[in-house]
Amino acid sequence: MTPRRSNAAIIIDDVARAAGISTATVSRAFSRPHMLRPETVALVRKLADQLGYQPNPAARALSTGRQGNIAIVLPDIANPFFPPLLRAAQAAADAAGYSVFLGDSDENSTREARLIGKLTMQVEGFILASSRMTNRKIVELGERQPVVLINRDIPGLPRVLIDPAKGIGAAVEHLSQLGHKNIAYVSGPAASWSNQQREYAVEKSCAKHKLRLRTLPIGHPDFESGREITEKVLALKRVTAVITFDDSVAHGLLAGLAERGIDVPRALSVIGCDDVLGASTYPALTSVSARCDEAGRLAFELLHKSLNDEGGDDIRSVLDTWLVARGTTGPARID
């Protein structure tokens, strides 16, 4: 055994000795202060500060089985949907005293599983955002450790879902009121739960408002694909408005249209989803807004409850969406 106590590293014994008390008392001063006389706590705290003592989390974890850590795993941190979510989740975790591990699975379920495996023993629970793993794998994980899902609907696991129904309903109604009769939906990855929800919501709303709907599939949902789909969108002769799977696609489409000199919204209205671009496009993008930061915050809250055995039931927390009308939507052109 190497005694690594050489440089720095103040430990509990140092504080105990300095205070002339036992290590147990020092320990309690940190974890259960209410058990001690206030003066004792104060003394310990003072000395600890003075010496620069900080409880060793590894030792604490070993003894208690609680690490004070959680992990957030997501497919691609560079996708603008995730940073706000991650930011909120990490802030909430921090406020609750947890530190957070980040795992970027790079859109790969194998990598995702590996990452999770590597982190399991160091965390009390996981937040899985848009997981790429199979339901089976996720359920298995959930049996071993607290898990909260974001945008994945598996009964039995606490989950936060962003429900596009209202926002898309409002979008379609907005278009309908502007006189649009023929619209298109540029869809995202078939495997994506979010895309399934969005596509379904568009269909339902169009039926309700008696609009004719065309659907255009896209590969990887990003700016480039959005730009590339422009021709196909324009080929849909009577279509006067487009709703896209997400903002990146809408953004790409806007660029494609601008390159061709197509006036938005005069010639074509465009609506995005996620509202992560804010007003940063020109014209500013009308989008179905979702509080993705709220999703992150909520996910942590659910996890926190799970960690304190307050999980209990089958929690399915649904976040609403709404329409933010900006500059890319206008009256239907008259052919």
Place this chain on the structure above:
Amino acid sequence: MTPRRSNAAIIIDDVARAAGISTATVSRAFSRPHMLRPETVALVRKLADQLGYQPNPAARALSTGRQGNIAIVLPDIANPFFPPLLRAAQAAADAAGYSVFLGDSDENSTREARLIGKLTMQVEGFILASSRMTNRKIVELGERQPVVLINRDIPGLPRVLIDPAKGIGAAVEHLSQLGHKNIAYVSGPAASWSNQQREYAVEKSCAKHKLRLRTLPIGHPDFESGREITEKVLALKRVTAVITFDDSVAHGLLAGLAERGIDVPRALSVIGCDDVLGASTYPALTSVSARCDEAGRLAFELLHKSLNDEGGDDIRSVLDTWLVARGTTGPARID
């Protein structure tokens, strides 16, 4: 003491017992396999797999003092400059067997210090990207633990710097060749190392090419500020081209110009910095490009070396920048 060994949780003893050997051997099979007979290693590995054994990192950390974790701390994960950097750093760390903690300081040096304090004992080292802490604090931290800086130039600490000189030099030359004589620089936060470098580079290049330079300060560098600065930019009568602190500001400026019907690049050329928007604006933004992902990867590499005592000298790794000319720059208008 509560024996929490009830459910699951295979530990080293289980494997040792199953193999009919000592825990020491099992331990070595994982950390020093070359010390053992190959057959022994194979046996242990097989059994461990079978039982689903995974060494407990906390116990290991307690015993060895190495946690296999690092932390990346940054001011705002929602700033588009950071996700690619974070992504690359985390990927590199993962490949080297490290797990990564994420700390978002929310642009606040106090929070940053608190986060770091909470993480210190759980990590072997830190990557501080665009730290908001004082040099003194950072140096102090560096004395206790391996630290690598990104975009912060403190002698004695390993650091990765994105040097805007070449890129901005090329940008100014590009403008000069297009016939621009009067240009403006919309500057970022005075406290930002990056802004200092960029401003200096613009000044120097303008002197070289005999261009007249005006500087416009901005508050928080983001889209909104960029849009708000539009009037002031237009008030600079003879100015025909603008370089902005970063892409967000450029993006906002483009929006502000478009709202006023100012044609880019015919009436005004615009160049951003960081190139994080890709070709996603319209017109596509000419920008000074920097491999921020490379900065993340490199930072981890330096940290990794530090962790293995190969840090040695005063490492100052400088990344070059270059110009990506797209659609927002063109010949100077003739007044």
Place this chain on the structure above:
DNA sequence: GTGAAAGCGCTAACAC
């Protein structure tokens, strides 16, 4: 090449 045993720093019974 392998085992026995002493810790790593902390917490939690259990006494007092």
Place this chain on the structure above:
DNA sequence: GTGTTAGCGCTTTCAC
């Protein structure tokens, strides 16, 4: 309210 003490699961000297 506070101290004593036995671990938490792992690694690492020493022996052999």
